[in-house]
Amino acid sequence: MIRDARVFQTDFVPNDVVHRDTEINHLSSVLQPIADGDPGTPAFLHGPSGTGKTCIAQYTVEKLREQVISLNTQYVNCWENHSRFKVLYRILEGLDNTFDIHRQSTPTDVLIDRLHEYDGPRYVIILDEADQLTDKELLYELLRTQNLELIFIANEEIKFFAELNDRLASRMQTCARIKFDSYSDEKLIAILRDRIDWGLEPGVISEEQLNEIADQAAGDARVAIGTLRVAARIADGSGASEIKPEHIQSAVSEAKTEIQQKTVEKLTDDQRVLYEIITEHNAICPGDLYEAYTDRVEDARTKRMVRNYLQKMEHYNLIKSRGENRGREYIAVP
DNA sequence: CCTCCACTGGAAGATCGGGAAG
DNA sequence: CTTCCCGATCTTCCAGTGGAGG
Structure with a gap:
C-alpha cells in the first residue's frame, strides 16, 4: 500500500509547493535583492502550527539557492537549540566554522566575534520557533551582523513582540511580516492528494475518507499528513486493500498520542x-x-x-x- | 477593611559535568 | 594526574499577587 514513506515525514519538503502561492511570492520578493547581490530585508513568518511556515521558508530558500551561485544557508530550530550558545553554534556550523569550538572552553563571546568577522557570501538563516529563544537579545546581535539574511518563524505574532524590549521590538518592526492562515479543507485535501500520488498505491483511499481526515485535522497540515500516514500503516498492517473509516478513527488518536509520547520520552x-x-x-x-x-x-x-x-x-x-x-x-x- | 499565606517568577550565586591546558 | 574554565542546571532569596478568613 505504501510506495514511498518519505513524503509522510514531518520534515519533508516537496519539490513543488502549490498551495501557498501568495506567501511564497511575498517571501521570494523579500529575498530577491539577495539574488542581485544586495542585502535583503529580514522576514517574519507567523501563523498557527501546521500551516506550512517551515516548509515554505525552506522551499523558498532552496529556490533562491538555485539562482544564486554562492550562498550559505542554515536552518536552526530554536526549540531544540534555545540557548544563546547553541543557536550561535548551529549558525557557525552552517559555515563549517566550529571545528575548534567546544562547549566547555569557548565563551559565547568568541562565537559572536567569529560571526561578526564573517565576510563570505550572503548567509540565509531560518530561525524556526524563534519565540522559544531564552535570550531574545541574540536576535538583536544577529540583526546587526553583516551578511546575514534572517527568516524568523513563530506561532503568535503579538505574543512574540510582547516579549521583546522596546529597542528590539522596533528593530524587528522592519521585518517583512508574512501571515499564514489555517488551511481550508479543500487545500488540506489538495495537499494530501499530492502526498498520496507519490506515497501510496493508486486507489487505496476514497474521496470520503480524505474529507474525513481533513475535517479531523482542523486546518493543520501536519496533523492531516500524520493521520494519513498512521491510517495507511494500520490498514496495511490489518491486511486491508484500502483505507477504511475505522482505520482513520484509530489513526486520529494515535497520531496525537504519538507526538505526545515522543515528548514524554525527552x-x-x-x-x-x-x-x-x-x-x-x-x-x-x-x-x-x-x-x-x-x-x-x-x-x-x-x-x-x-x-x-x-x-x-x-x-x-x-x-x-x-x-x-x-x-x-x-x-x-x- | 486588614492580615495571612500559598504560590509565582525574576535575579544572583553555587554546583555540576566534562574538555582543554599544564 | 590536577587545575581551569565554560554553559547548563539547580538553589537561595525575595518582591509581588490575590484568595481566605478574621
Missing part, C-alpha cells in the same frame, strides 16, 4: 514523575503535587526547580495550568 526522571502524578489526577494544586513528588522521588529538587519543570512541560504542551497564585492547578493535556 523528559528527565524528575519531570516524568511530575507528569505521571498530574495525569493520575484530574487537576492537582501545587502543594499536593510537590508533596506527592517528594514522596516518590529520592533526592527531590527544590520547589523552585519544580516550577521550572512545570513551565517547561507546559511549553511542550503536555500539561496546562489554570488559575493564578493560590488558585493554581495543573492539568494533564488529554
